[in-house]
Amino acid sequence: MKESSKKGKIHLSDGIFRDNTVLSSLMVISPVIVCGDTLVNATAVVCIFSLITFVSVVIASFIPKRLPYCLRAILCAVISSLVYVPVRISAQEFYPEIIPRLGIYFPLLALNSVIILQTGAKFSKMKKSGMLVSLLSYIVGFDLVMIVTAFVRELLAYGTIDSRVVNADFLVSGMGTSFGGFIFLGLLCGLYRKIRKSVTHGEDSEGEENVSCD
Amino acid sequence: MFLVTEFIAILGANLVFTKALGTSTLFASADSWKNLVRTSFIITLFAVCSSAGAYFTDLYTGGSLENFRLVFYVLETGLVYILFLALSFFVSRKNFDRTKKYIHLSAYNCAVMGTVLTVSGSVPEGSLWGYILSGLETGAGFIIASLTMSVAYRRLNSVRVPQSFREFPAMLIYIGIISMAVYAVS
Numbered sequence: 001m002k003e004s005s006k007k008g009k010i011h012l013s014d015g016i017f018r019d020n021t022v023l024s025s026l027m028v029i030s031p032v033i034v035c036g037d038t039l040v041n042a043t044a045v046v047c048i049f050s051l052i053t054f055v056s057v058v059i060a061s062f063i064p065k066r067l068p069y070c071l072r073a074i075l076c077a078v079i080s081s082l083v084y085v086p087v088r089i090s091a092q093e094f095y096p097e098i099i100p101r102l103g104i105y106f107p108l109l110a111l112n113s114v115i116i117l118q119t120g121a122k123f124s125k126m127k128k129s130g131m132l133v134s135l136l137s138y139i140v141g142f143d144l145v146m147i148v149t150a151f152v153r154e155l156l157a158y159g160t161i162d163s164r165v166v167n168a169d170f171l172v173s174g175m176g177t178s179f180g181g182f183i184f185l186g187l188l189c190g191l192y193r194k195i196r197k198s199v200t201h202g203e204d205s206e207g208e209e210n211v212s213c214d
Numbered sequence: 215m216f217l218v219t220e221f222i223a224i225l226g227a228n229l230v231f232t233k234a235l236g237t238s239t240l241f242a243s244a245d246s247w248k249n250l251v252r253t254s255f256i257i258t259l260f261a262v263c264s265s266a267g268a269y270f271t272d273l274y275t276g277g278s279l280e281n282f283r284l285v286f287y288v289l290e291t292g293l294v295y296i297l298f299l300a301l302s303f304f305v306s307r308k309n310f311d312r313t314k315k316y317i318h319l320s321a322y323n324c325a326v327m328g329t330v331l332t333v334s335g336s337v338p339e340g341s342l343w344g345y346i347l348s349g350l351e352t353g354a355g356f357i358i359a360s361l362t363m364s365v366a367y368r369r370l371n372s373v374r375v376p377q378s379f380r381e382f383p384a385m386l387i388y389i390g391i392i393s394m395a396v397y398a399v400s
Contacts, residue, residue, distance in 0.1 A: 026238045026382055030324055033234040070299055074292035077322050081288040085281050104331040107284045116322050178234055179397055182390030190383035
């Protein structure tokens, strides 16, 4: 991830537009590709991701910085997997039908790279107030992409919006599959870069993106 | 015919093309052939060792500990992580700085943890070999995905591709097309 702002100020829009969690850093893309085919799935993923990531990163930010990188990564993973336990129990109450559909992506949300990699590399180096704003912006950035992707893919693949049938003239059933997710996300990523470049007047040159390892 | 069937089976079980796991790692290491080979190798090792560890986790956890299974997977993968770092340090101190980057990249990687979570419960009880095989399949799948990506990497980054779509967007679309082919074949 790039520095959020050249002047050192952190804005809520940074993780949403300047350095989007999914479209710029390609973090947490697998749930977007595989689970982001309906709004119902997306809502569950968004709630679970936001809750686990926020709580885990806040707790993990107290891990001493002097520890070696690998120990910090392990501790972050342990914290998020512990946070996952109550979230899993609650989610089974709130989303009893959706959780089985998410399959392995549900526990994988607890081991996402925002928690494992960015806590040590970025968040723990920031002041707490700045960290909270930055963290929220990255969470909202993911949430927005997930919702937009799910909305478009559900409409194109199944002709529904939030499981309500709409008068769609044609359907692209492939949009509901993982390859449809890859292609749609690629197009969205290209569009995002185009818009960002036109807004920033080319300040964000190509190749500035820093892919994390998700 | 056997080899073709096996190849299709590996393609069908490919975590990158079918489950989108490890895609970002593939992109992060796609810029050079050496990076891809090293990353694939370390991910294979991680997947095999973590899957073997998952066998013991599954064997001894259950019932009231079911909700904590992810914590145990994280702990055993953490142990593998530390062991790999220690091993690479003692085997070649000269290359440690270079090797540890790949180890950091692979530990808690989506492909590794995805393998562990997929294999859990899908292999008959008492079959350690089944767990190890699943890890090897992940590694083989990642190597195939790496080869597929390395073939097209330069073209996807060439000036012929519109600037906004150069690199990751083009790579995502490319993987989507390969994934479509895999979907059709398997």
